[in-house]
Amino acid sequence: MVAVLYHLKKFFDIVPIFSHNQIKAKLEYRGALLIDSLFYILGYGTQFIILYLITDKFDAIGGWRQYEVLLLYSMTILTYTIACTLLRGPSSQLPEKIKEGHFDQSLIKPIHPLAYEIAASFSGYFLIHDILGIIFVSYSLYMLHVEMNLIKFIFLVCTILGGAMIQGGVLLLFAAVSFYILGENPLTYGFFIALRQLSESPVTIFPRIIQYLVTFIIPFAFICFYPSQYLLGKNDFLMFHPIVQFLPLPIGVIVLSVGCMVWSHGINRYQSSGN
Amino acid sequence: MIDVKELYKEFKVFQRPDGVWASVKSIFHREYSIIKAVNGVSFHIDNGEIVGYVGMNGAGKSTTIKMLSGILVPSSGSLTVNGIIPYKNRVANAKNIGVVFGQRSQLYWDLPVIDSFMLHKRLYDIPNDVYAENVKHFTDILQLGNFIHQPVRQLSLGQKMRANIAISLIHNPPVVFLDEPTIGLDIVAKAAIRDFILEINKQRGTTFILTTHDMNDIEHVCQRLILIDKGEIRYDGSLNNFKQSYGEKYILTCQIKEFKAVPQSELFYIEEKTDEKKILLFGDKSKISVSDAVNYVMKAYEVVDISIQESNIESILRQIFTQ
Ligand SMILES: Nc1ncnc2c1ncn2[C@@H]1O[C@H](COP(=O)(O)OP(=O)(O)OP(=O)(O)O)[C@@H](O)[C@H]1O
Ligand SMILES: [Mg+2]
Numbered sequence: 001m002v003a004v005l006y007h008l009k010k011f012f013d014i015v016p017i018f019s020h021n022q023i024k025a026k027l028e029y030r031g032a033l034l035i036d037s038l039f040y041i042l043g044y045g046t047q048f049i050i051l052y053l054i055t056d057k058f059d060a061i062g063g064w065r066q067y068e069v070l071l072l073y074s075m076t077i078l079t080y081t082i083a084c085t086l087l088r089g090p091s092s093q094l095p096e097k098i099k100e101g102h103f104d105q106s107l108i109k110p111i112h113p114l115a116y117e118i119a120a121s122f123s124g125y126f127l128i129h130d131i132l133g134i135i136f137v138s139y140s141l142y143m144l145h146v147e148m149n150l151i152k153f154i155f156l157v158c159t160i161l162g163g164a165m166i167q168g169g170v171l172l173l174f175a176a177v178s179f180y181i182l183g184e185n186p187l188t189y190g191f192f193i194a195l196r197q198l199s200e201s202p203v204t205i206f207p208r209i210i211q212y213l214v215t216f217i218i219p220f221a222f223i224c225f226y227p228s229q230y231l232l233g234k235n236d237f238l239m240f241h242p243i244v245q246f247l248p249l250p251i252g253v254i255v256l257s258v259g260c261m262v263w264s265h266g267i268n269r270y271q272s273s274g275n
Numbered sequence: 276m277i278d279v280k281e282l283y284k285e286f287k288v289f290q291r292p293d294g295v296w297a298s299v300k301s302i303f304h305r306e307y308s309i310i311k312a313v314n315g316v317s318f319h320i321d322n323g324e325i326v327g328y329v330g331m332n333g334a335g336k337s338t339t340i341k342m343l344s345g346i347l348v349p350s351s352g353s354l355t356v357n358g359i360i361p362y363k364n365r366v367a368n369a370k371n372i373g374v375v376f377g378q379r380s381q382l383y384w385d386l387p388v389i390d391s392f393m394l395h396k397r398l399y400d401i402p403n404d405v406y407a408e409n410v411k412h413f414t415d416i417l418q419l420g421n422f423i424h425q426p427v428r429q430l431s432l433g434q435k436m437r438a439n440i441a442i443s444l445i446h447n448p449p450v451v452f453l454d455e456p457t458i459g460l461d462i463v464a465k466a467a468i469r470d471f472i473l474e475i476n477k478q479r480g481t482t483f484i485l486t487t488h489d490m491n492d493i494e495h496v497c498q499r500l501i502l503i504d505k506g507e508i509r510y511d512g513s514l515n516n517f518k519q520s521y522g523e524k525y526i527l528t529c530q531i532k533e534f535k536a537v538p539q540s541e542l543f544y545i546e547e548k549t550d551e552k553k554i555l556l557f558g559d560k561s562k563i564s565v566s567d568a569v570n571y572v573m574k575a576y577e578v579v580d581i582s583i584q585e586s587n588i589e590s591i592l593r594q595i596f597t598q
Contacts, residue, residue: 013397021386105381107346110369110398120383182289182305268348268362271286272341274333 010111015119022123033128040129044077048136062204068232069202071140075224076200078133079163083171085130089121090114090263091171095178095185101273113267114260146231155230158249163223165252167196170218172259179266196220204236211238219255222248277320277343277450277482282352284313284338312338314506315352320499322449323480325472327487327497327514331596335506336486337376340452343484344374356450370399373443377455380435381442382427388438389423392445399446406445413441416471433464440468444475451475453485457492469495490589500588502595509595514588521591525565527556529572530580537575543568546597557594 026032051073055066064072084092094117097103106113106120137160146152174187199220203211214221215238226244229236237244290306313335320326328336341347342354345361345368354361361368374381382391389410396406414420417437422430430438440456453472457465473496475481487493493500493514500517502510510517531552539545542563546555554576558568565583572578584590 010398014394017386017390017394017397018383021383021390025385101379104341104346104376104379107365108344108369108372108374108381110366112366182287182307183291270347272346274337 007112007115011115011119014111014116015122018120019122019124026123037128037132040132044132044136048073062202063236064202064204067140067143068228068234071137071144071228071232072202072224073200074133074136074140075160075163075228076196078130078137079160079223080167080196081126081129081133082160082164083168085126086118086122087168087171088126089117089119091168091175092189093117093121094175098178098270099273103270104272107267107270112264114263141231144232152231155227155246159224159227162227162248162250162252165256166219166223166248169252169255169257169259170220172256172263176259176263176266179263179269182271196223199223199225202236203238208239215240215244219251222251276322276358277318277354277356277484279319279339279343279354280317280352282313282316282339282342282354283311283350284335284342284347285350286310286312311506313342313349316503316506316508318501318508318511320482320484322482323476324499325476325483325485325497326499326501327493328484328501328503329486329490329493329592330503334503336503337454339503340374340376340454340484340486344372344452345369370446371448371450373446373448373451375436375439375443375451375453375456377436377439377453377458380427380439382435382438384428385426387424387426388419388430388442391427391438391442395442395445401446405447409445409447413444416474417441417467432459433461436460437464437468440471444481447479448481449479450482451484453483455486455488457487457489465489465492472496490587490592493588502592504596517591518588521594523560524591524594525558525560525568526584526590526593527558527565527568527572528582528584529554529556529576529578532577532579535576540571543571544594544597557597 026036048070051070052066055061055069061069090113094103103113106116109116111119141148171192174192175185177187178185195214195218198206198210199214203214203221203225211221214225222244226237227246227248228234230245235242286309287307288310290308316335316339328339330336338347342349343356343361345365348362356368357371359368359371382388383394386394392406392410395401401409414423417440419434419438419441422434423438427435427438436456436459440453443451443453457468460468469492472483472485476483476496483496485492485497497514500510500512500514501508531554533552534547534549537545543559544557546557548554554572556568556572558565563571569581569583572581
């Protein structure tokens with residue numbers, strides 16, 4: 001516990017240096033902020049619109065109406081963006097660092113390498129993406145006329161946290177594979193997205209085997225599929241108990257812990273590189 | 276105090292498959308080969324020593340340093356740095372050591388040098404007065420003043436190296452590993468760095484392990500030499516002893532008109548450099564005197580030019596490694 005506090009303190013000591021610098025660098029290029037936001041909106045926005053058009057035509061997918069499907073999608077995106085804001089360094093940037101031997105640096109600092117990697121890649125700048133994600137979710141909820149009260153709001157916040165932890169944990173897990181195998185990591189970003197897409201759509205439409213997969217093996221169904229049913233007053237829990245709708249946070253904690261453990265253990269397998 | 280016993284490090288290397296079918300197979304079954312980088316190394320280094328760790332390319336120097344820094348976990352054997360096992364307690368070890376990898380910068384590409392200093396101040400909890408004094412001192416000696424506010428990506432190799440060395444020492448670590456700290460530097464910069472190492476060692480009693488391919492670095496700063504060859508230690512002792520025990524040696528470098536087949540002799544060793552029309556004769560005074568050796572080559576070849584190099588570390592090493 002003391003050790004965790006030590007690493008946290010160090011983390012908050014050094015994060016401003018990196019973050020301040022990255023924001024400064026971004027703002028040095030005029031319009032970068034605008035263009036970046038535009039790309040984000042274009043990237044996810046077109047997906048959003050395509051989904052909108054498809055659901056418009058077919059009316060309902062597996063019994064899910066248009067904006068319900070959009071809610072699933074925007075929750076997935078928001079939680080993913082949050083996970084990436086924090087974990088870009090130790091996840092998407094890690095395989096390259098391992099391959100090039102640049103991970104050396106993180107191992108000779110008086111702070112846990114995971115905390116160091118997060119700090120070194122952290123940029124307050126990406127909070128803008130999170131805000132855009134929040135707008136997506138709010139819009140879907142608004143169009144669905146979900147009546148918000150305190151309980152639902154707390155539930156929503158916990159769900160988003162849990163979803164971010166689930167995705168973050170899986171991202172760490174996938175990246176950490178690079179510690180354990182030599183050569184290319186087969187669990188790429190594309191693979192992650194493909195898997196996750198299974199949970200962006202109503203899971204009902206998939207065969208049972210996939211329903212099991214996204215519930216037990218890679219629990220992406222907890223990101224939005226199960227919990228959104230509480231918000232929408234649905235009752236579509238496949239062959240599972242309705243309790244699943246309240247589990248995103250605990251499952252998130254478990255998945256993230258497993259991710260961190262596998263990652264931290266992987267450090268000892270790191271081979272560096274000859275120069 | 277550094278203690279290394281029977282240290283081994285093997286690397287697994289992935290054999291990149293040829294062809295599509297082999298690539299597909301490699302997803303399920305990967306072929307490895309094993310490289311023995313460090314092969315049963317033992318040594319003991321006391322506080323305040325400056326040790327030159329020397330060997331040919333690929334001898335295992337960087338691999339040893341990486342194990343001492345906590346970057347690599349040894350395959351077997353034991354090691355402690357100031358009583359700490361580096362790979363088991365990386366955080367505690369990091370506080371005790373400073374590391375420079377000359378072939379790779381630890382500065383942040385986008386950060387100005389001064390921000391990297393500040394980063395280390397916070398990471399290592401350096402008290403304000405110590406920090407201020409070190410920054411000032413290092414800036415003076417290593418002449419960082421001109422570029423300390425520039426982002427690292429704009430710096431020259433030598434500027435980066437000086438900044439790297441400064442930053443590795445900013446938290447006053449009792450042990451410092453310098454892996455090729457003078458690579459690519461001009462003679463003035465090299466001299467500055469050598470003086471700096473000596474000064475810090477004298478002032479603070481800092482222990483240094485230094486690897487380099489420039490034997491002048493060794494002659495100037497090291498009292499002790501450890502020689503490593505193919506992962507095994509070939510010599511460990513004082514620099515003076517080393518020179519004395521091998522000090523009877525010399526190298527004749529002869530520019531010649533044309534090559535002839537000349538039989539090697541028990542008394543010396545000849546290396547031919549065909550493209551430069553040169554021969555190198557490695558001799559040992561206890562076997563054949565310099566004048567006899569000169570006579571010998573003058574007879575054997577048509578010599579245009581000749582130079583005699585009495586043993587310095589470089590010639591000795593060359594002899595050890597070429598034979
Ligand atoms: N990460 C790695 N993966 C595989 N092999 C490695 C790795 N690092 C080093 N080696 C191999 O281990 C051996 C020792 O390498 P090392 O870098 O320790 O040599 P060195 O003495 O530092 O050489 P140099 O003077 O060229 O820097 C070499 O054969 C090298 O190819
Ligand atoms: Mg090396």
